[in-house]
Amino acid sequence: MSRRRDVDVPDLVGRSRAGEARAVARLISLVEDESPLLREVMAALAPYAGNAQVVGITGSPGVGKSTSTSALVGELRTQGKRVGVLAVDPSSPFSGGALLGDRVRMQDHALDADVYIRSMASRGHLGGLAWTTPQALRVLDVAGCDVILVETVGVGQSEIEVAGLADTTIVLLAPGMGDGIQAAKAGILEIGDLYVVNKADRDGADQVRRDLRTMLALAERPDSAWTPPILKTVAQSGLGIDEVAAEIERHRAWLRASGELEVRRTRRARDEIEAIAVTSLRKRWGDVHGRSELDGLAAAVAAGESDPYAAADELLEGL
């Protein structure tokens, strides 16, 4: 902790704004470590944020998320855009370790100074993703990224959370994975701004597309103004990736014109503020200092001597 106090935040922020990769990496490490300096960092970044388009990339394991992300980075780079990639691993709260096997493909871009690639484990309990990811996005945003691709490592619920953090959400599917049903289960029919059937050179790709079209037609979607396109790609060879990039751009224009961008960003800020406030309360309640008031209340509830509502009341009275 004492070592961290030596960090010169204004200098670090200044160098990050200038796009210096080491300074960016350092700031994201502070986010990952939930450093007490983040308060100062975020205050310094706030006025400069908001330029980057945050693109969430979701899909079941095996649909080709990493390959698609990498191909998309390549495409965006040919357009001269500065790109950030944030791979979030919220699936292992117990170990806190991000498994980065999939990330190997990203080494195609590892030497490109206009591509920032970062894996981040989200160690937090509940709300970890909601709290740390927006902060990392803010760092990449202020560092001058035009587009930030957010990919979750792992499966499930976290993907829906990532969609909540993104301006534009891409849902990837692939033939032969029973995706139709999985898609419906995971609620992804409601979150995609773009749908991409990857591995489109395989049998069944057209069927996936047809199924998806049918399901999308049935799904209730909040915005009637944007109709999510269904694209086909072969990410391995790059086929169709240019169209994905074009649709990302078109969605950005729609977000601005419709006012939806502001709506989404305000919602995101709301979640972030709430997550910080709740985390702060949790610390007070004893997430940090061993035995606490909450522990005592929990023991009473576990023993049947109290009920959780009465216990929660006591906890809140202590504020």
Next chain:
Amino acid sequence: MSRRRDVDVPDLVGRSRAGEARAVARLISLVEDESPLLREVMAALAPYAGNAQVVGITGSPGVGKSTSTSALVGELRTQGKRVGVLAVDPSSPFSGGALLGDRVRMQDHALDADVYIRSMASRGHLGGLAWTTPQALRVLDVAGCDVILVETVGVGQSEIEVAGLADTTIVLLAPGMGDGIQAAKAGILEIGDLYVVNKADRDGADQVRRDLRTMLALAERPDSAWTPPILKTVAQSGLGIDEVAAEIERHRAWLRASGELEVRRTRRARDEIEAIAVTSLRKRWGDVHGRSELDGLAAAVAAGESDPYAAADELLEGL
């Protein structure tokens, strides 16, 4: 709301304690609806809870969770146990609708008065699962269930959350699903008390078992005293299900003898209390009543006029 005020909570709790299925169903509906009556219900249930062994059943889609759950219900019934089944669908916070296609198999047990089967959508935002699931478990517990099987519909993070709610967690795998890597990714190596390789009559089952054994040997596990067994089943035909039931029983005995049961239940109570307290704060902050202080703060953060920490401070000062 006014209709609900007519509910006679003591009567409903009394009939639930006597095992009346309609009363149990009614109480769980109150949980699902996040009824204001729950405060009274939980206070009335508290002294009678704690008998049931909560068994979480997790695994990727396609490993046979529903079939295994149904087979296990059958086995536990032959032992004369009263069984609860709670199928939680936390994967679709946007629609709030539980997809119950998989549940059809459970109809084998639908006419058995000593089996309570309930699907529950968890509508809540963050913390929905943490909040409502323990309440539904408490209802089934007080209704006299000896074992409650909790199965998540859907994938991912929610499974780890369910493990946090269970006394005993069963991780299901199956050959031919690339489960090895998925298991590692999803952090399930750290959460299983029992591992079951289902579809053990298929090619590759022994390989899955070997891989799992290797990975478990490498994984850091918090409890050194319990070594998770790796079992093989063919749930479709019931093969090996008796052994699973026996291991569940053995784990229960270990939980009691080691003191781990109390540890787990206190932790569960802690999460539940915290979730209720946080939900209560969220309501104050404006989750319920349209435009609120939080919305104003979020707009300022989205516009770069404030930062999330300063906004969170303001929010907490308002308490």
